[in-house]
Every structure is written in C-alpha cells, then in structure tokens.
Amino acid sequence: MGSTVIPIPDGDQGFADLKEKRKFQVSLSPIVSFVQKNKDSIKKIIHCIKVGTALVLVSLVYFVDRLYKEIGDDNAMWAIMTVVVIFEFHAGATLGKGFYRGIGTVLGGGLGCIAAILGEQVGGIGNPFIVGVSLFIFGGAATYARLIPNIKKRYDYGVMIFILTFNLVSVSGIREENVMEIARERLVMIVMGFAICICTSLFFFPTWASDEIHNSMVSKFEDLASSIEGCVEEYFRLVGDKENQSVHPIASFRNCVSVLNSKAKDESLVNFAKWEPWHGKFGLFHPWEKYQKIGEVLRELAATILSLKGSLNSSKEPLQALRVSIKEPCEAAGSSLAWTLRELGESIKKMRRCQSEPFIVPRLKLARQGLSQVMSPFKLGKLDTAEGLAIACFVFSLMELAEKLEGLAKEVEELGELAGFNRS
Known part of the structure; x- marks a missing residue:
C-alpha cells in the first residue's frame, strides 16, 4: 500500500499566524464600532x-x-x-x-x-x-x-x-x-x-425610506415594552428604596415621548416609501398605510404609559399592604404586555405572520382577567384616599394597555396578510 504524507506546519509558525489574525481582528474592532455608532452621520x-x-x-x-x-x-x-x-x-x-x-x-x-x-x-x-x-x-x-x-x-x-x-x-x-x-x-x-x-x-448607496420606517417601527415596540417593564418594577419597589429610586429611576418615559412625537416623521417616511421601486424585502405594493395605522396605536399606547407617571410619583407609604397584595397579578400582567409587544415587533422585523388569536389574544385576556379580580368590590371600598385612587388608576391603566394591545395584534396580523409575510 502507498502512504500519504501530510505536511504539518511548524508550531511556532501556526501560532504566529493565529496571533497575526487575532491582531488584525482587534485592529478592525474600533472601526466597526465607530461605523455602528455613527451610521446616521x-x-x-x-x-x-x-x-x-x-x-x-x-x-x-x-x-x-x-x-x-x-x-x-x-x-x-x-x-x-x-x-x-x-x-x-x-x-x-x-x-x-x-x-x-x-x-x-x-x-x-x-x-x-x-x-x-x-x-x-x-x-x-x-x-x-x-x-x-x-x-x-x-x-x-x-x-x-x-x-x-x-x-x-x-x-x-x-x-x-x-x-x-x-x-x-x-x-x-x-x-x-x-x-x-x-x-x-x-x-x-x-x-x-x-x-x-x-x-x-x-x-450609489441609496438611502431607502422604507428601511428606515420599518426599522423605526420595530424599535418602537421594544421601547414601549421596556417602558412598561420599568414602570411595573419601579411601582412595586420597597418603601425603603424610595431614596435610591429618585436617584436611579428604572422607568424611562423618554422613549414614550419620542413615540408620541413621531407622527410627522412617520407620515413623511411612508409617503417617501410609496415612491420607491422594488428593493430588498419590500415589493412594489407593500401596504405602507398599515404602518401608519400601527403607528397610531403605538402612540395611544405611549400616551397610556405616560399616564402611569402620576402613579409612580404618588406616596408609597399609605395602603402599602394593598399595594403588596396586587403586586403579583400586576407584575404578571406587565410581563404579558411586554412579551406581546416584543413578539409583535419581532414578527414585523423578521417579516413573519403574527397569529394573534391562538397565541397573543388569549394571553392578554388572561392578564385582563387577573387585573379585574384585583379590583374586587372588597378592595375597591378601601380606595377612598388619594393613594387608593392612584392604585386603582394604575391597575385600570394596565387593563387599558391590554385592551389596546389586542387591537394592535390584529393590525399587525393584517399587515402580515397584506404584505405576504412568511408563516412562522
């Protein structure tokens, strides 16, 4: 039988090549980081x-x-x-x-x-x-x-x-x-x-309005989801953490304000996108009007989330026991709302159809039922103070968010059908 000779490179040489390759990758990392941070510029x-x-x-x-x-x-x-x-x-x-x-x-x-x-x-x-x-x-x-x-x-x-x-x-x-x-x-x-x-x-390096409105819409879902999580988490902090809360607040409403002020920009981008030819993942007859309707619902959600700011600023000391008793269902509802927003945003990002009826709507209805049980007649009788009314307002706002999210899920589902998104 013949034998095959396999050349083995010198160990030092292979190590030197690997070191040189890593050095090249390290040298490119600042450039990549700079490009990612300054895309707009x-x-x-x-x-x-x-x-x-x-x-x-x-x-x-x-x-x-x-x-x-x-x-x-x-x-x-x-x-x-x-x-x-x-x-x-x-x-x-x-x-x-x-x-x-x-x-x-x-x-x-x-x-x-x-x-x-x-x-x-x-x-x-x-x-x-x-x-x-x-x-x-x-x-x-x-x-x-x-x-x-x-x-x-x-x-x-x-x-x-x-x-x-x-x-x-x-x-x-x-x-x-x-x-x-x-x-x-x-x-x-x-x-x-x-x-x-x-x-x-x-x-020559075209700048597509369709890509910008699509990516902007996806980021709004994530921003609102993070805002809801931050609101719920901050609302149920312990009283002893109130001083730290004023210094390092969890809930951020800056993204909600940005979503509220995005109407004019969204309308301009949608009008520009209608003129663009077929490119990438967008066809000639992409339903850009649906992006406007989804944007309107997102702005309504942002306004509702901003209404929670008054509840966060209220005193936590009175009715602390009542607040602790509603913590678990409210946190579960907040988690469901944030999950729904991220799921809807992910479906638009990956351009796959969203099935709202079998997956999303039942979860939102379950969250609403849990919140409605929190506001029982027995507990409502204790809400005759300013703090009690603030607690009721917080719970009702979460219920309103769940209701609006059901409508948003249907809008996203219609977008997938009109645009011909892939089935998940």
Whole structure:
C-alpha cells in the first residue's frame, strides 16, 4: 500500500499566524464600532457626496462647448436648478419631487405656451392683457389649491412648480417669438437634471425610506415594552428604596415621548416609501398605510404609559399592604404586555405572520382577567384616599394597555396578510 504524507506546519509558525489574525481582528474592532455608532452621520456624508457628484455631472453642460452653444446659458441653468431643488436624502423623496416637478412643468409650460400664443395672435395691447388675465386666473386658482389641506400635504411642491413655470413661459412669450422652442429646450434640461438625480440617488448607496420606517417601527415596540417593564418594577419597589429610586429611576418615559412625537416623521417616511421601486424585502405594493395605522396605536399606547407617571410619583407609604397584595397579578400582567409587544415587533422585523388569536389574544385576556379580580368590590371600598385612587388608576391603566394591545395584534396580523409575510 502507498502512504500519504501530510505536511504539518511548524508550531511556532501556526501560532504566529493565529496571533497575526487575532491582531488584525482587534485592529478592525474600533472601526466597526465607530461605523455602528455613527451610521446616521455616515449616511449624511454619503448624501453630501452624491449631491456634489450630481452637480458636477450636470455642470458638464457648461464644460462641453458644443453642447453649451446648442443649449444656451439660460436653458442650461434649468438642469442645475433641477438637481438643487429635487435631490433629497431619501431615494423615494427624490423620485416623488422629480415626478411632481415634471407634472408641474408640463402642465405649467403647456398652459403658458397656450396663453403666450393666444396673446401673440391677438397682438398689440391685447397681448399683455391676455397674458395678465391668464396669470391672474391660473395663479390665483393654483394658490387657492395650495391652501387646501389635502393638496398642500401631498402636492404642494407640484402646484408651486406649476405656478412658477406658467408665469415664466407665458411672460417670456411677450418678448420672445419662439416660445415653443424655448419651452422644449428647458423641458429637456429638466429631464436631464432629473435623470442625473435618479441615477445618482438609486444606484450609489441609496438611502431607502422604507428601511428606515420599518426599522423605526420595530424599535418602537421594544421601547414601549421596556417602558412598561420599568414602570411595573419601579411601582412595586420597597418603601425603603424610595431614596435610591429618585436617584436611579428604572422607568424611562423618554422613549414614550419620542413615540408620541413621531407622527410627522412617520407620515413623511411612508409617503417617501410609496415612491420607491422594488428593493430588498419590500415589493412594489407593500401596504405602507398599515404602518401608519400601527403607528397610531403605538402612540395611544405611549400616551397610556405616560399616564402611569402620576402613579409612580404618588406616596408609597399609605395602603402599602394593598399595594403588596396586587403586586403579583400586576407584575404578571406587565410581563404579558411586554412579551406581546416584543413578539409583535419581532414578527414585523423578521417579516413573519403574527397569529394573534391562538397565541397573543388569549394571553392578554388572561392578564385582563387577573387585573379585574384585583379590583374586587372588597378592595375597591378601601380606595377612598388619594393613594387608593392612584392604585386603582394604575391597575385600570394596565387593563387599558391590554385592551389596546389586542387591537394592535390584529393590525399587525393584517399587515402580515397584506404584505405576504412568511408563516412562522
């Protein structure tokens, strides 16, 4: 039989290689830590680089002599203006503003050309009269439309571009003869600037609003769960720990306040996400409206948790025995509420369907039943003091949280069905 010789590396050499590898990993750890802690700052720097790149590309209209002579100074400026006004931080925002700018430019330019041609046909003193009347009618009507809340919320930028383009084109027609040619060249420059913005925004480290709203929603579940746990734990601390509690409080309401103030940001991110193309785990028709509804329920939960702050600030010395008697069911309820929030957040994070009826709703109902038994008629008779009312308020707030969580579980379940989440 033949024999196989297996080379064995020198022990010192292998140890040296392992040591070198560990040294390399250790040297990279500060860089990885820095990137994780400064993700937002790095994204902002990348966005600034992309905007600068887009401005350089669109300025080639000025650098290339042949193209500059054909387009002209006045028309070339429109490409640069387009990049400056529509390039946004999120890719969806850039697409949305670009679309509205295009619609506003086409409508405003078309109507402006009609007004200019009509005034030119009338001629004489009738030319500025026709243009002036057109400016008054269309400008006033568009301005009134901007004051309508629904239009202002979603289409304000497009209406503003319509007013600007209509005025520029119609007024230019009074002095210029080839109005249609000017409008065509400016439209080409706007399309060029829009194309450069889209390519730079989508193909070079894109910042997706869909990822941000998704991750933000998941973090809110964890924040509220931690706040509930902190509230319950702090509420049932011993009286002797009250001094330490004032120095090192467990319950933190900062996250709840952040959730309450997130409505405007969530609405903006959802609107931007609707414009984004298919990418990663999000399809073209992802139900972003559901994220808004879930966000509303989370804000209601945050407001209820903040109402517990008054109970935490109340004196613990009176009715201490009653507080001890309700400790176990309240802690069990708080644990169930926190578990439910984390379970719902995990289902959204991993994009798996949440089955609320067989798993979550029964647990919440059990928690509510335990809390309702705590508030028996015998114990309610003792709640005729300020401390007693604070205890009742605390228990009823926990019951209200459980009720709201049942509705939240159904909303998350509907999100999974509409978005086609995987079954767990």
